Amino acid sequence: MQDLRASEIREILKLTQDPEVISFAGGLPAQELFPVQQMIEAGIKVLETEKGKALQYSTTEGYYKLRTAIAERMNNQGATNVTAEKILITSGSQQGLDLTGKVFLDEGDVILCESPTYLGAINAFKAYRPRFREVPTDEEGMIIPELERMLAEIENVKVIYVIPDFQNPSGRTWSMARRRAFMELVNRVQVPVVEDAPYTELRFEGEAMPSLKSMDTDGLVIYLGTFSKILFPGVRIGWLVADQPFYEKFVLVKQGADLHTSTLSQRQIWTFMQEYSIEENVARMLPVYRSRRDVMLETMERVFPEGASYSRPHGGLFFWVILPKECNSRELLRRSIERKVAFVPGGSFFPNGGNENTMRLNFSAMPEEKIKVGIERLAIVIKEFLAECCPQARSGV
């Protein structure tokens, strides 16, 4: 059933390849900002310096210099005690999710996640046939008493999966108090946690929050990082931070999954970090993303009908829109495509279904003018749809 829904959406989204369709469906970073010239130079430098070695098999754990540079960077950002020995280079952080499933989940095991949660994680974990139990969340993150109750009542909970910063799809960031309470509970029950942190550095306002990993005293948190959003995603380089005994298990399953991540790409990224600056790259991206978010927010405020409410994310890539309960956003998507605008129906982000009245909008991948036009088109479709499926909502209920 889930699979059918997923492939149905894929089919619909294929229609977005029509260049006239304005698509808020993807989660793409802005490719016009990628440091292309610097990557050309990094590529030349790596191959001229290392020659065939840069094209040879290499260790499963990853390029030691890159692991060291990542550890240093994380410690500079406030995570303590990260060392190269705890870092495993992955083929994107998506692979970190797959390996997590392989290490922790057997058929029938339970994984706890936020409700909603990242669609790609649901797909990665589903291959291992766990049961998903969704922990209720509010604007500050997982609701701790609910999580505590679920941990007490549900058997076979093997891992908790969370995205504390600018969550995909909700855009939500966990508060400091919630992080502390979460880690206190986790330490008490000693259950492993996967902290997925692709968007952390894409903060447009407010102060950076410490990672759960930085508050992890018992080696229970597996942290997933990636260069996809701070540099570019196309070379598929991410990393995983884990303490023993988990680390060794991750290395073994990674070896079975693809032996190791690209020798050349790892060295190119490391060279980029030496010769240039990820910080400068992020600083160049942030104002562009912030403006795009602002334009999308302003346009929604101007043209969306009252029945549609939406998040106000302080970073990341996404808005989360909630329509009246009666409105099915899958049906809305069909109509939107006809009007040349697309999004992802939010129901896909709930592993156990439901919540079909939600939608995810991406704001990072498109120039401001297109965002404006797209949101205006979408508003028209939503208004017509609300008038049909729930006339009372349209009049402001």
Add this chain to the structure above:
Amino acid sequence: MQDLRASEIREILKLTQDPEVISFAGGLPAQELFPVQQMIEAGIKVLETEKGKALQYSTTEGYYKLRTAIAERMNNQGATNVTAEKILITSGSQQGLDLTGKVFLDEGDVILCESPTYLGAINAFKAYRPRFREVPTDEEGMIIPELERMLAEIENVKVIYVIPDFQNPSGRTWSMARRRAFMELVNRVQVPVVEDAPYTELRFEGEAMPSLKSMDTDGLVIYLGTFSKILFPGVRIGWLVADQPFYEKFVLVKQGADLHTSTLSQRQIWTFMQEYSIEENVARMLPVYRSRRDVMLETMERVFPEGASYSRPHGGLFFWVILPKECNSRELLRRSIERKVAFVPGGSFFPNGGNENTMRLNFSAMPEEKIKVGIERLAIVIKEFLAECCPQARSGV
């Protein structure tokens, strides 16, 4: 137990990082032959032409132009009816093995494989907890009446895994008659086959054999190809050929596993195929590999004691050595390391254990002089060992 053995070997093989150790343990292609300058130029061309697009997310199936080029190449080599639509780009053919496990195997299912078989495949499949049943083999490949009997007697056989050309570790190539009989049986019982073909093009003598995929009339064969041995392995680009309905399943599990394979690397390989020639690259490698095989064979003939027998591979990367039954090659490895020479104990290639009197020697990664010295060192250790563990063998029994 298996895991313990595997990590024990890993620990021992770490000692081979000692530059004085001559290691026949790996399976590395000769990196001094990699086309480094051409890859620099391909990298520049891709990024100057495609700019940010070459660093962006891309489709799970892979770069269409690369898929087309691979299909054309396979059809030129005798595989019929391969089209881009049947090709999924993978992160090395190791990932093809992992995805195969995910698509076909649940806990307790049976996978049939050659005895011995590729260690990396055992590790990839093991994550899905199948039972391995080893099909007896001879110099021509799997013994078909044995396979037929096993297919009739064993329940829950989900897939057959084979390496028909220059098998890792045995170096064996299936005969034409055996291929025909195998496909006839497979078509009769309608069981899926994974044909792993990394070494096919590394043929030093004799005529190329048709792939099983080229003889597959019912869409039962999943073919795994890779650029690792015909170009270089470090960028982790392989491919998988499958017909429907398998193809669609592979795409779904690949998406969950790592979204897609490196956008940049796929385009670099495609550009290499346009601007240069894989055929020329292979033609440049073959004489070097052939000479190394010859030197290893000649040296073994000259210095190995009678109790040690070995294969005479017509291609690929490996020799397979069989010692008298009483000799445990794990113990032999410990002693060899002291004498600064290493190999992989053959027992690791039997998923259900046993056969500890075997060993795998790689000949591709080392200059001829070092091969000679290494085999001479190894011969001394083997002679001493045979004298201890089975004195009768030493005297020629």
